[in-house]
Amino acid sequence: MSKKRISSHDIAANCEAPEIPNFKVASFDNKICTAAEFEENHKHDFFEIIWLKNGAGIHHIDLVEHSYDGSVFFVLAPGQIHKIDQKIISEGYVLKFQPGLFKNEKDVYDYLLDTCLFDSRTSCPVFNVPEKLSPVFDEIFLRMIDEFKHPEADTENILSAYVKILITHINRIKKYKLSDVQVPSNPQYALFKRFKIHIEHHYKTVHAVQAYAKMLNTQARTLNTVSRKFVNRSAGEMIQDRLILEAQRILYHEALSIKEICFELGFEDPAYFTRFFKKHTGLTPQQFKMQQL
Secondary structure (H helix, E strand, C coil), rough: CCCCCEECCCCCCCCCCCCCCCCEEEEECCCHHHHHCCCCCCEEEEEEEEEECCCCEEEEEEEEEEEEEEEEEEEECCCCCCCEEECCCCEEEEEEECCHHCCCHHHHHHHHHHHCCCCCCCCEEECCHHHHHHHHHHHHHHHHHHHHCCCCCCCCHHHHHHHHHHHHHHHHHHHCCCCCCHHHHHHHHHHHHHHHHCCCHHHCCCCHHHHHHHHHHCHHHHHHHHHHHHHHHCHHHHHHHHHHHHHHHHHHCCCCCCCCHHHCCCCCCCHHHHHHHHHHHHCHHHHHHCCCC
């Protein structure tokens, strides 16, 4: 029996606002913006936060069924396979964004990497929303939608600020939820997080798994083991993902040439950097840059 094809969606596929290529937001009853959420076996190239304020159903995420009833957040990373089966129709909001939304490299680390909020294996992707926070989240989403629909000068700065506030609130819920869970004290998880931090500090100059293994006094195969356990990626893919993420951020926000970006990220040959970027994104750096104009 042949496997069903997993469709992949990019952030430009739905929701209208061509002026803001790294960001989409809509109410959950917006059929255009949420069409893909109910599609069998689909994934996407962006981060996604879904707040279902009510309703009930099952959210299938990476072959695991997550039942929900009432107010919940779903937090999804690029590449996760998912589908929502609604038993009782839900109200709420859907937010989609790419790392390029954040101008500062530190924000990428603080909000997407260091929190581990979007790590598919280390964070439960479902968070029940305390009733007292519903008005807070309503206000954040309504302000994002208004700014998204009526963009002005510095709109992206305002939107990124709202996203950081939203992520901070969700991460606070996560900390309360996981306060008694043993994952943070797991030695394998501790090594995994140290590996992530080392990547963040050295990815521009160190690209080899073996070099990170030496820094961490372990073996390359051990880094592969913990990486696959917690994020279903090899150690090499984690390093590559960080390089691609930063290349995209620089291409979007900074006026550097491809050659300058190549050297900035520790590559010696611009042609090799271009092949590397295209292999992982399907676009050359120049094509990616032109898409953002």
